[in-house]
Amino acid sequence: MQHLEELKQQIRDRLPALDLVIGWEAGFDPLRATPLFMRQPDDVDRLIIGPQCVHNLATHLTGLKGRKIGIVVKGCDSRTIVELLQEKLINREDLVVFGVPCSGVVSVGKIGRKMGSLDYVEGVEFSADSVTVASEGVQNSFALEEVAADKCGRCQYNTPLLFDVLVGEPRPGDVVDDYADVATFEEQPLEARMNHWLEAMDRCVRCYACRNACPMCVCRDHCVAQSRDPHWMTQEDTVENKLLFQIIHTMHLAGRCTECGECERSCPMSIPLLLLRRKMNKEIDALFDYRAGTRIDATPPLLSFKVEEEKINERGW
Amino acid sequence: MKQAINPYLPSVATIVETIQETPTIKTFRVVLNSEEAMRNFTFHPGQVGQLSVFGTGESTFVINSPPTRMDYLQFSVMCAGEVTAKLHSLSAGDQIGVRAPLGNWFPHEELKGRDIVFIGGGIGMAPLRTLLLYMLDNRGDYGDISVLYGARTPQDMAFQYELPEWLERGDMNTVLTIDVPAEGWEHSVGLIPNVLLEMAPSPGNAVAVTCGPPIMIKFTLQALQKLGFQDDQIITTLEKRMKCGVGICGRCNIGGSYVCVDGPVYTYAQLKALPNEL
Amino acid sequence: MAAKFIAHTELDAWLGRISERYRALVPRREGNAVVFRPFDPAMPVELKARPTESPKAAVFPRCEALLAYKYEKDPEEPGRVEVEVAERRDGVPTVVIGGRPCDAAAFKTFDRVYDSDRVRDLNYLNRREMTVLVSLVCSKPATTCFCHWMGGGPASTAGSDVLMTPVADGHVFETLTARGDEVIGTELPDASDAQMTEARKVQAAAEAAMGEPVDVGAAREKLLALFDDAGFWEAESAKCISCGVCTYLCPTCYCFNITDEKFGHEGVRLRTWDYCMSHLFTMEASGHNPRPTKAHRLKNRVGHKFSYYPSLHGGNIACCGCGRCIRSCPASVDIRAIVLNAIAAPAPRPKG
Numbered sequence: 042m043q044h045l046e047e048l049k050q051q052i053r054d055r056l057p058a059l060d061l062v063i064g065w066e067a068g069f070d071p072l073r074a075t076p077l078f079m080r081q082p083d084d085v086d087r088l089i090i091g092p093q094c095v096h097n098l099a100t101h102l103t104g105l106k107g108r109k110i111g112i113v114v115k116g117c118d119s120r121t122i123v124e125l126l127q128e129k130l131i132n133r134e135d136l137v138v139f140g141v142p143c144s145g146v147v148s149v150g151k152i153g154r155k156m157g158s159l160d161y162v163e164g165v166e167f168s169a170d171s172v173t174v175a176s177e178g179v180q181n182s183f184a185l186e187e188v189a190a191d192k193c194g195r196c197q198y199n200t201p202l203l204f205d206v207l208v209g210e211p212r213p214g215d216v217v218d219d220y221a222d223v224a225t226f227e228e229q230p231l232e233a234r235m236n237h238w239l240e241a242m243d244r245c246v247r248c249y250a251c252r253n254a255c256p257m258c259v260c261r262d263h264c265v266a267q268s269r270d271p272h273w274m275t276q277e278d279t280v281e282n283k284l285l286f287q288i289i290h291t292m293h294l295a296g297r298c299t300e301c302g303e304c305e306r307s308c309p310m311s312i313p314l315l316l317l318r319r320k321m322n323k324e325i326d327a328l329f330d331y332r333a334g335t336r337i338d339a340t341p342p343l344l345s346f347k348v349e350e351e352k353i354n355e356r357g358w
Numbered sequence: 359m360k361q362a363i364n365p366y367l368p369s370v371a372t373i374v375e376t377i378q379e380t381p382t383i384k385t386f387r388v389v390l391n392s393e394e395a396m397r398n399f400t401f402h403p404g405q406v407g408q409l410s411v412f413g414t415g416e417s418t419f420v421i422n423s424p425p426t427r428m429d430y431l432q433f434s435v436m437c438a439g440e441v442t443a444k445l446h447s448l449s450a451g452d453q454i455g456v457r458a459p460l461g462n463w464f465p466h467e468e469l470k471g472r473d474i475v476f477i478g479g480g481i482g483m484a485p486l487r488t489l490l491l492y493m494l495d496n497r498g499d500y501g502d503i504s505v506l507y508g509a510r511t512p513q514d515m516a517f518q519y520e521l522p523e524w525l526e527r528g529d530m531n532t533v534l535t536i537d538v539p540a541e542g543w544e545h546s547v548g549l550i551p552n553v554l555l556e557m558a559p560s561p562g563n564a565v566a567v568t569c570g571p572p573i574m575i576k577f578t579l580q581a582l583q584k585l586g587f588q589d590d591q592i593i594t595t596l597e598k599r600m601k602c603g604v605g606i607c608g609r610c611n612i613g614g615s616y617v618c619v620d621g622p623v624y625t626y627a628q629l630k631a632l633p634n635e636l
Numbered sequence: 637m638a639a640k641f642i643a644h645t646e647l648d649a650w651l652g653r654i655s656e657r658y659r660a661l662v663p664r665r666e667g668n669a670v671v672f673r674p675f676d677p678a679m680p681v682e683l684k685a686r687p688t689e690s691p692k693a694a695v696f697p698r699c700e701a702l703l704a705y706k707y708e709k710d711p712e713e714p715g716r717v718e719v720e721v722a723e724r725r726d727g728v729p730t731v732v733i734g735g736r737p738c739d740a741a742a743f744k745t746f747d748r749v750y751d752s753d754r755v756r757d758l759n760y761l762n763r764r765e766m767t768v769l770v771s772l773v774c775s776k777p778a779t780t781c782f783c784h785w786m787g788g789g790p791a792s793t794a795g796s797d798v799l800m801t802p803v804a805d806g807h808v809f810e811t812l813t814a815r816g817d818e819v820i821g822t823e824l825p826d827a828s829d830a831q832m833t834e835a836r837k838v839q840a841a842a843e844a845a846m847g848e849p850v851d852v853g854a855a856r857e858k859l860l861a862l863f864d865d866a867g868f869w870e871a872e873s874a875k876c877i878s879c880g881v882c883t884y885l886c887p888t889c890y891c892f893n894i895t896d897e898k899f900g901h902e903g904v905r906l907r908t909w910d911y912c913m914s915h916l917f918t919m920e921a922s923g924h925n926p927r928p929t930k931a932h933r934l935k936n937r938v939g940h941k942f943s944y945y946p947s948l949h950g951g952n953i954a955c956c957g958c959g960r961c962i963r964s965c966p967a968s969v970d971i972r973a974i975v976l977n978a979i980a981a982p983a984p985r986p987k988g
Contacts, residue, residue: 069968076874078871101874248911262916276897364723364758370721412721413896415896440921609910614947
């Protein structure tokens with residue numbers, strides 16, 4: 042709580058020089074936060090921070106280009122900002138980053154499965170490493186690591202990589218992400234993997250929340266999914282067509298996806314989209330020793346051109 | 359028992375003639391393939407139709423021939439998007455789909471006995487042409503008829519095959535204008551609202567019927583008000599992105615008014631009562 | 637009209653028998669989502685958690701062909717190409733089991749538009765007439781439920797053919813229409829007096845749990861009054877990411893797109909769900925867009941539901957209060973809050 046007050050003060054101090062500051066406030070129940078756009082000092086009173094603050098607020102930045110924006114970020118969110126800056130999609134001078142060290146965010150889906158229903162959440166309490174949820178007369182406590190988003194279990198960036206203001210104690214991240222989940226999936230026979238995706242994509246309603254929630258999805262209103270010229274994709278509601286879009290999305294994010302997981306979190310149909318993105322990231326990591334948004338001063342490999350890439354031996358074989 | 363007519367099913371029609379009106383406007387004269395359907399086809403001036411290029415899509419255009427001349431239905435198409443580009447590649451003998459008539463129309467019955475001032479800009483002359491020709495074919499029913507038709511350059515002026523007749527007829531007053539002087543141009547020069555102020559039609563029992571690009575409409579309305587025209591003495595016709603054309607699909611609405619069925623023809627008084635979302 | 641009882645242990649067998657006569661769509665859990673799928677004896681039916689999607693696709697599929705076309709060369713005159721166009725209308729007798737009362741009521745929003753004095757959408761009506769709705773009473777409201785604001789209720793019968801009420805060992809099925817009778821038939825035992833009493837208690841408790849409804853009728857005029865208040869709409873839409881979750885999960889959102897697909901010399905004209913939050917929804921070929929920002933688009937979405945539609949359709953609001961748009965929104969945009977904020981907003985100064 043002490044950190045929240047400090048953060049609020051920092052925001053109030055800087056708000057006069059900014060058009061707005063993006064943070065989180067309580068949503069429709071105590072388990073759900075919702076983005077908060079602070080324009081007036083009063084708005085800051087509603088700010089919250091905690092494991093329920095799941096949204097990667099950097100998603101909003103490209104849509105606010107040209108304005109002076111403050112933004113509250115967790116470690117993982119800061120990777121997005123690094124990548125956006127590297128791609129020159131936003132201007133550093135227009136941005137004030139309020140960093141908040143993070144010990145993980147909750148997965149509402151995981152808690153929901155454990156509780157059976159989250160239709161009527163009466164109360165939620167967070168401690169340093171646990172969360173207690175009361176819903177429909179049932180109360181349960183969970184270790185945070187048990188109900189945290191998958192991305193938190195492999196996060197090395199608990200402290201934002203980039204900030205103007207840091208509120209709270211920096212937290213070291215010592216986990217190594219070896220893409221074990223991708224490797225495990227890849228052990229399955231090809232047919233099983235294909236069936237997995239066909240089954241999952243079959244329930245896609247094509248709302249494109251995955252695309253719009255993705256902070257690196259910047260084609261905006263010129264997306265291949267709806268473009269008539271060129272006419273890449275049909276509007277037919279076939280699973281192949283829907284999977285094709287995800288493959289295109291994944292290809293377009295090669296070396297750019299910071300694995301914030303917003304695509305998967307925002308999918309109302311619970312399609313495990315992040316696995317596709319991570320498969321691509323695993324390949325990029327193997328080829329270029331690079332993970333998007335982790336090195337502030339680097340030039341992302343696919344934004345550079347080297348005649349001879351170290352691991353793409355195009356002249357040697 | 360309501361009629362079981364599929365509102366989405368176009369009639370197949372054949373293009374019988376095309377006219378390249380301007381570098382960007384092409385006119386299509388079409389006849390429905392079913393002789394019976396063509397014989398029974400009725401519409402009012404100002405109603406629109408959806409033209410289909412099967413495989414590309416549908417787009418909305420006003421029927422700009424009058425109901426008094428039923429040898430063919432005429433549509434003038436400005437090349438702007440996917441469907442219009444495809445339409446421009448078609449020629450006589452090619453087949454398209456037609457869903458028409460759709461929408462409301464100019465109140466030609468109520469306008470009987472009134473003086474009419476037509477003010478058309480660019481492709482906006484097309485919807486006015488249908489009413490103008492209808493009135494000329496029923497000339498005795500209407501008072502004075504004036505036409506102000508403006509385009510950017512002489513080359514952008516459509517319906518050139520008819521303009522000499524409009525200029526020469528003694529029972530109508532026609533003024534043509536272009537934005538900037540051009541060699542060989544013998545008519546007015548100047549923006550439509552300014553030329554309109556010079557023409558100074560008397561509001562009296564007149565009705566102004568206008569259509570054109572949004573910026574022209576904005577200043578034309580101001581000019582008409584300056585001349586003393588009341589809001590219900592001004593009629594315009596709107597364009598919106600449409601899909602179903604029958605008031606269902608939900609994109610051409612201005613508040614609760616669906617341009618495809620409640621429009622496209624509105625008086626300025628009606629438009630002012632709607633939310634500001636043109 | 638009949639009242640029958642099915643024990644929990646009998647439900648799957650009964651659904652199996654229904655499946656022989658109908659496409660029986662039931663809620664099923666896939667991942668964390670609950671979706672409607674044809675009944676499969678190998679997969680459990682999910683009747684506890686609320687379905688993530690509405691069952692509207694049973695009547696209004698995400699994608700359907702409205703017509704098929706084919707270009708053919710005239711054999712007599714090879715330079716001449718004829719086009720043949722054929723209507724397409726399909727649909728199979730369907731029963732939706734486990735939709736909620738709000739979902740059933742929502743079809744009335746469609747009906748007023750798709751079956752009006754001026755137009756009949758035959759593709760829609762064809763499926764609508766073939767679809768029987770067996771609605772499950774909600775025994776408890778969710779945080780996001782507000783059906784009672786919209787004139788509905790967790791045990792409302794409006795729009796349903798059969799009402800299905802959970803009781804101790806199973807469900808009581810009360811038929812409400814002839815079509816409902818046809819589905820339920822006579823094979824099941826009648827519900828006992830005790831079971832009926834229990835069902836009524838469950839229904840009454842559910843209605844009571846909703847609390848006092850909020851009257852949002854004032855939104856109709858107020859949303860129009862706020863039309864030009866760009867600041868209000870910018871603030872309300874700030875966190876929206878312009879995706880289609882709210883509209884695609886909404887039981888009452890009925891807008892669609894029509895596009896052609898071409899495969900060689902033939903193809904189809906498709907009707908697909910479309911969403912007013914999309915930039916392309918109103919984009920004109922000239923490049924002009926009457927709703928250029930998400931603020932314009934959200935204004936239309938809320939305005940359509942709570943102002944324009946009611947003014948055209950006897951005061952009926954185009955929202956059934958299911959709360960899916962709130963619960964599944966990636967940014968938790970809350971349409972209740974927008975409507976209440978609009979009602980509470982200071983009246984803008986009159987124009988001029």
